[in-house]
Amino acid sequence: MSRFRTGAGGRIDRARGINFTFDGRLYTGLQGDTLASALLANGVHLVGRSFKYHRPRGILASGAEEPNALVTVMRDAGRTTPNLRATQVEIYEGLAAKSQNRWPSLEFDLGAVNALASPLLASGFYYKTFMGPRFLGSNKAWAKLYEPLIRRAAGLGRAPEAPDPDRYARRYAHCEVLVVGAGEAGLRAALDASADPHCRVILCDEQAEMGGWQLNAGSDDLVEMLETLGARPNVRLLARTQAFGVYAQGAVALAQRLTDHLAAPSPETPRERLWQVRAGEIVLATGAIERPLVFPGNDRPGVMLAGAVETFANRYGIRPGERAVVATTCNSAYGAAFALKQAGVDLAAIIDLRDKPDPALAANALKAGIPVHTASVIVGTEGHKRVRSVRLGKVEPCGIVKSTDSIACDLVAMSGGWVPSVHLFSQSRGKLAWNGETGVYSPGKDAPGQKTRSVGLCSGEFPADMRGFHNGALPTPDEKGAAKAFVDFQNDVTARDIRLAAREGFHSVEHVKRYTTTGMATDQGKTSNMNALGILSGALEKPVPDIGLTTFRQPYTPVTFGIFAGANRAGLFDPVRKTPAHAGADALGGVFEDVGLWKRAHHFPRKGETMHAAVNRECRAVREAVGLFDASTLGKIELVGPDAAEFLDRVYVNSFAKLGIGRCRYAVLTNEAGYVIDDGVVARLAQDRFHITTTTGGAGRVFAMFEDYLQAEWPELRAWQTSITEQFATFAIQGPKAREVLAPLVEGIAMENEAFPHMAMREGRVAGIPARVFRMSFTGEAGYEVNVPAGEGARLWPVLLDAVDKAGGAVYGTEAMHVLRAEKGYIIVGQETDGTMTPDDVGLGWAIGKGKRDFVGKRGMMRTDLIAPGRKQLVGLETLDDKTVLEEGAQITDTPTPAPGSAALGHVTSSYWSEALHRPIALAVVAGGRGRMGETLHVPMPGGAIPVRVVSPVFHDPEGARLHA
Template identity: 50%
Template sequence: MGRLCLHAHQHQGPVQGTVGPYPRLRPLVYAGARYRDPRAWRGRRIRRRRAGGGRVSGPQYRLPAHALTGGRIDRDRPLGFSFNGERFTGYAGDTLASALLAYGSFPLARGFKYHRPRGIFGTGAEEPNALVQLETGGRSQPNLRATQIELYGGLTASSVNAWPSVEFDLMRVNDWLSPIFPSGFYYKTFMGAGIGAGRWWRLFEPFIRRAAGFGRAPAAPDPDRYERMNAHCDVLVVGGGPAGLSAALAAANRGSRVILADEQAEPGGDLLAGDRSIDDAPAMDWVAAALGKLDAAPDVTVLRRTAVAGLYDDNFATAVESVGERFGPGAPEHLPRLRLWRIRARRIVLATGAHERPYAFANNDTPGVMLGNAIRHYAGRYAVAPGRQAVLGTNNDSAYRTALLLAQAGLAVTLADARETPPAALADAARNAGVAVEAGCVVSAVVGGRRVRGAKVGRVLPDGEISGAPRAVEADLVGVSGGWNPALHLASHRGAKPVWNEAQACFAPADLTALGVGAAGAAAGAEILADCLEQGYAAGRDAARAAGRTKRTRKPALKTDDGAAGAPIRPLWAVAERRSGGIGGKAFVDLQNDVTVKDVALAARENYRSVEHLKRYTTLGMGTDQGKTANVTGLALMGMETGRPPDAVGTTTFRPPYTPVPFGALAGRDRGALFDPVRETPMFDWHEANGAVFEDVGQWKRPYAYRRGGEALEAAIDREVRAVRNAAGVMDASTLGKIDLKGPDVVTLLNRVYTNDWETLKVGRARYGLMCHEDGMIFDDGVTARLADDHYLMTTTTGNAATVLGWLEMWLQTEWPELRVFATSVTEAYATATVAGPEARRLVSGLDSDIDWSDEAFPHMAVRTGTVLGAPARVFRVSFSGEASWEINVPAHCGPALWQALIDGGATPYGTEAMHVLRAEKGFIIVGQETDGTVTPHDLGMGWAVSKRKDFIGKRSYKRPDTARPDRKHLVGLLPLDSSTVLPEGGQIVNDPAQEPPVTMLGHVTSSYKSPSLDGGFALALLKNGRNRMGDTVHVLRLDEGADPARVVAPAFYDRDGGRMRG
């Protein structure tokens, strides 16, 4: 027969000179025997190059099909993939992480700061180490967790944050220089007093910033498709583990509309490890039955591969679904890569599970150190045991299941339980399986650099000290379990502060029942399967009842394999770095951001004791994993350093998203040409055909300038300005917001939203007005005309048309519903041509019209109605150029004819840039350019537009001390001493550019142009105490570190008395 298998699960590979028994015979040697052949299931070794350098064997750590209960992979569907340029093979059902672990625990990543080798640590969203760059070109995605990437044929991935390779990273020098890179080093290192203070930082800062980050954002456009979906339901269940499935079944059985969202490709949660039973059958049989019922229910939607990213007010949730059929080359192009779900639920059940946390010990970042439950899942779900000899360190019961599973798979297992008295039933079962259980012991250090070569195990005293010298244990795999943290992130998104659970040494979610949110299972602190099923059922039933579903159902009776009650957890956060038998080495708390136990202690010594200060000073929990395995440990260590319990230390703020969300998912189909609607005026075709260079103003395409032949853009602008100043120009002003106001209370509304008085405005006249927010700061301006006693037409800035309409509607609907006013947007109903210049009256008088254009009949700031070219028209005589000007509004379809008539009459078309030059010469403001949300009318010298006799929105704010300061920034004009200079817009204004830092910034340039009328450059600026500095010389800083001197003048440069626009 040729071979003999000594234990039941030994791989029946080619072992010379042995005899194999009938497969169902009992083993001759129990699985944990120390003298069994360590090559038992190693299989044929295939030598190949390691990804990134060195050499690596074939998938020798893949368990044979009969070694466990089966796993969730499909061995009949092998999949080839590439990592760091090398070819590997996995199976359908694998993740990238499990497929790579089948080849061993080699380095596939580097730490953020010290660039130490890192391997796979977890199995899901908690993974801090294994960040990879997936695919290339436009489809490249940076910083994805290998643990969450489903394997597909042709997958290409690479390591990040390593140069030149992950095997040999030159930035590892940071580890050897770590004394100069402590917590907050960027606040201290290179910044000491003395010679060259600050200069060293300026030298090294570019290199430090360049070294920051992990992956690289793709430079090419993303060719994939994305979708957004909206959904409503009675009950949203987040999480597809035993509690989530039980809750979904309970809610569905009561007739509720249910959405079940689970982030994994296959629901089941912790049951996917395959070593649990329900009703004396494999637990996954119950999962399959539950999913069958839910999939068949008409009002139930099961969203697989869907991570709920955020929870907001009124039970609004966002979730991101990965479309599985879209994975890999050759996938259907019509399918999106991701869908963003916007879900509105009456009630929400959070069955999000819990994250296992480690405790810290020396060199706990070495590849081959993993979370205990992660090892269990890789073995049970993916049939991968990434080692031969495992050491497990724990302070709770959960690691015993991992130990039993590994022993069943044929590994030599040592279990170090920090508790002096482990649960007898679990300890006996482990010992009977061949596990060496060492009570009162901890893993104190790992031996090895690029991978685990051994471990140190020592006895731990009640105060956390190591008793005596730890002993060496041969190992190539180390698992650690320091307890469990309920995944309470979504609950905290609603603003509820987590509650410390002393018995379980973790933070639990607060009671959110009043908000329609409940928690169940491990997310609520349940530790055994029976409690998860019980709590899930109760939460689903109660949610359905609260949503109005009263159908009565019978609670199922389920038998679980929980066994006898276990022992309580022994809180354990860290084994100090020098308590490791002379090995030394860093003990990491946050593996992604390289935060060590010493870093937390340093923050405490330097008085960064607030959790928010600790987070930012050390970067604890600020990585892509948001500290899912690190935060609680770091907070507990801070408590130990400062003599406070964890609940007194508190937690940092949990903010959405729970896991990173690609921008493509947020954008959906609204990108490229669909990113924002493109609005074109009725005269757009004429502009395009006549050399217009367009700019985007809000959603509108507006002519920036009109080039003639090969004319330079600056020359075209100068020509247009001269035409308006010396003859007549015409501008397309159709984009200005136009709001039709009707009703007997319009004047009351105007008096409340504008700063000036509107009671005295007569029919046929127009008035300029400023709108302010409640803080008294300007947010829009415009001209409003009175067409009849109860009929007004309001104009707004182009970009704020929709905002102003929404502002009016908000006040009319929420605060002043008694006002009888109808507000209607008519922006696109009219085409508007603005004719300006000393020849403008002659030009408009030549049009076929019944309007009297004379100054006596049509004075400045008047409005007239009539016909122009046979079309009904409303004409405003207002000026934004400083010249006599008429804005002619006709129905949109009549706009091209009106425009052509004006062009034929001799008008020169001018664009927005010429308009800016013209208005700035007059000192007229543009909202959003001379204002930035911190500017009042008085700052701009427009106190004349603020009524003292009436109330309006924002008036009370002018009595605040800061708003009433006499030395606020004022609008002024600036004339460069060198007339050929055009000051940079946004340039900061200082008194003396040669002053040693810190330099006081006095203001900034808001608008700057070259004017053919002034024969040189000029600018508008906001300058501190500017109105009292007329004639002073200030300096405007440039980006090249130079400065331009300029003289402070009044903000009106041209026709200061306004005679030209009124003539």
């Protein structure tokens, strides 16, 4: 057995040795060890380098509050977890861990030269030191030079670069009582609550074993309590489960670690599970965290919290040193001294700041042969990678500290008293109350909507053997020493940094926190906040409660990204909407794009074809023969009721009262402000029944807007809508041969041009399938849109494809559709419009029903600014060189070299190569555009301005003869 282990006792299994590596070196620990206890059992105290100064750091604590011992645990390239607290990592056979923030090695770290530059790295050094040189321009030096260097030198572990192969699970749970923390208080609260079999109780604890501090004692009570709870069907016990966030109305998030402690986890088991719990009452039994003492050199490896030393000795059977000094202001550290003595550690001294420590404890110490120095402090430490000795200081009654003896030791157990863990209570937005007697903030009034109860130490009630505290730095002979008296170990903030911030005028705790970064590390200042407040209180000569307190945020300890992502990764990141013909389009080699959640075929390249070649070929097919397009993603609404037409009159800008049965109308939707928000086609199926299409992206919005007006604004209207987007598959057949292709497949509809004219709608059968057939066009060619029940879409697609193929046509995708509609000057809502365009701005003034007294947007579009001259209007643009395709979004100006800061006239909204016109075309919005026909304007680009001519937005078939053919 290692000389750093005690002979007996503790909760480790002395028969089961476990091999692991740290920084590549092989060590042996015992079953039940954490990485921290196993390293201590091998005499390893140096486990990391500090954030800024790269000072050697050791294990300070024994639990979640550990600020120094951050390690990276590696299983493989994807299973590498940085920044784990060694005090929480359970060892397993073959565990491989490494230290962080050191180069080339932990023992010899070049970054330690930072310590020499420490005067430059004081509070706010970001703002003071790294400001020049100015010739690089403002902030250039910071962004290009200093920040990358600092980021490399100061930091935590590196994130793995390979994808995370593990699974993460998620569960919801409801309970009457959630108990957080399975120490004595939590166990008793869970027992009391679960005595009622109807009361569902969840008890969670972040450690592998439940019991909290009782695990140090090994009481029989604990076994009995756990057995009782385990036998109750209304109790759920969750070990290795951190309650990391408390949210509104009793919502609590728990992270359960399922496999991190296993040597060979089954790939079937998720690594972690997120529990989203809704609790009627949250019982907080989160205990207390010990406050370090702030004295010069308090960060050397071997300086530990007294409670942690006691835990390591009693629970893990560790002798953390050969010769110890206990420095305290609190009774509980005497317990640590006795535990060390029991473990066979030589006790050099107890150094107590108080001039009258608890007489019974002091007497016991003396009886045990431990010298007790009262009214004394540590004023310095020696040793490099491990503490070698401490210097004792005597606090005179006048407050002056006189440095006296040096005491050799390799372990310092310190205690500045205890601070209740109020983090979760604070997250619940409860009010914290200052208690001057114990020097802590403890839970006060619950936030509205929350029901919490703090039990045990986290309530702020301490038993007598935990009394005594000191807030802030210990007195020192001079201020100079305070340079190395650390307050926030993880962010390397010293007592002097905080005093400096106060001197420089930072008086608000929120400012001091950000300026010094105290409490801003990944541990959120679990061990540092109260000391920082104490120091600030002294520097400002204001009592602690007058300084205020920063808020604790979720998560309590860092949480993996995986647990939030859960199953929503890769193909399951978002839901995917596929049209009924998706498989058919996929088989044709369609290249899909995401449109909202939809997958839409963008183009269909043939073998060896580029995207541009494919799009051009698809466009030619539609203009010269016939094209087939899957338009199933369009939003579709069926509106029914005696007042349906009246409702449409009120929401759309168009008039529908006179729309005949079997006729369609292009419809423009505006909001009350008068801006275009959607468009589509309204078809009248019957006197009281309409089939409405919306844009693909606007379907949900339009439906919700209609519902809003129907429910809230005009509840007297008898009209009801149903979303039928998913009920129909929609195929567009467009081109001069469209009728020729479709007619042989149609039953029950007269297909002649006169019988079935443009903007008409008929019901019949297509390929034997009941269909709503619209004669309409988004391409400028004569064409049809066939709607069949969604379930029949996959059957109709190949029939139409075959017919189109035989006629020399082609299937086309969304890109060709965009080009074809742009050639006709048809807008796309969201491309030609941006939420500030009226119908008139985009050339749709003709659609507005002139005789209507009111409709949504009518008043809005009459506002002074919306009818003022000079508004941006939709126009076409042709580049003068007849070959440059403009950049969409490019600005348009009236001179090639606009003055810096001058406003543009407008911008390019759509731009394509037009295969039909054999030239580039563009749509744009330009101030007063319709009055500028024929003018030459400019599109300034990095390579020089491109001259353009303003033309009509309708490039192809301006008379519309082809539509009606």
